[in-house]
Amino acid sequence: MDAKNTWLQHLLVGFFSLALAFTFNHFLGVAWSTVFARVSFVLLFLTLVIGPVTKLKKPMIVSSPLKLPWSWRGELGIWFTLTSLAHFYFAMSGRPKWNFLAALGGGIGGEGYGLANLLGFIALFWSLILAITSFGGVIRWLGVKSWKWLHTFTYVVFYLVATHSFYFQFFSKYRGGPDFFGYFYLALTLVVIFLQLSAFVKTLASQKKA
Numbered sequence: 001m002d003a004k005n006t007w008l009q010h011l012l013v014g015f016f017s018l019a020l021a022f023t024f025n026h027f028l029g030v031a032w033s034t035v036f037a038r039v040s041f042v043l044l045f046l047t048l049v050i051g052p053v054t055k056l057k058k059p060m061i062v063s064s065p066l067k068l069p070w071s072w073r074g075e076l077g078i079w080f081t082l083t084s085l086a087h088f089y090f091a092m093s094g095r096p097k098w099n100f101l102a103a104l105g106g107g108i109g110g111e112g113y114g115l116a117n118l119l120g121f122i123a124l125f126w127s128l129i130l131a132i133t134s135f136g137g138v139i140r141w142l143g144v145k146s147w148k149w150l151h152t153f154t155y156v157v158f159y160l161v162a163t164h165s166f167y168f169q170f171f172s173k174y175r176g177g178p179d180f181f182g183y184f185y186l187a188l189t190l191v192v193i194f195l196q197l198s199a200f201v202k203t204l205a206s207q208k209k210a
């Protein structure tokens, strides 16, 4: 995430997110809870790939959030959290009295359903922390080093979200088998792993050379 979130970038990312949500709902007939789940997955993917791609393209530049004013990570990450909250809202409002215990399968039960939702809750908790610390003033207050350490948790959020999504797509009776999006999530997850590994190998190679 970057130190300078601009209104224009927020407007563009917000427009993209809502247009994607409208398309999924209006043209594909997807329910709102799933619509926002899908949009948030795409936004999280985009937030994550910027880091390794930057590293692969410009390895000599220190990727400080204060030196990358053109980055879109702050805006994408904040909109990811907003759409995740919308997904959570629609998923919970389908339950009588917003029953959290039932969402956890009556206490981490429900043939994996409770565990999958627990991962979702943990992901949402960290997403909120990461979104709050994505604003320029907060980054400056934290200092680049602490900010960077905290934001490595974005990968933790990604793997939690991927597992949560794989459960609903591939391992639950909830949806009746994977659809196009199940394979799409799988492909995006493999891209993230590949980019992460490539950036690591490149960093290692340049350190060995120095």
Ligand code: HEM
Pocket (backbone or CB within 6 Å): 033, 034, 037, 038, 040, 041, 084, 087, 088, 091, 092, 103, 117, 119, 120, 121, 122, 123, 124, 127, 161, 164, 165, 168, 169, 174, 175, 181, 182
């Ligand atoms: C950062 C937070 C979260 C993200 C990014 C996220 C994302 C996702 C994704 C990508 C799917 C798969 C949708 C599909 O089949 O295409 C999904 C499904 C689901 N999630 Fe989450 N989730 C989050 C948190 C939560 C929480 C806290 C709950 C708790 C109620 C929850 C409940 C569900 C349920 C019930 C489904 C299956 C039904 C549906 O598609 O809405 N999620 N989520």
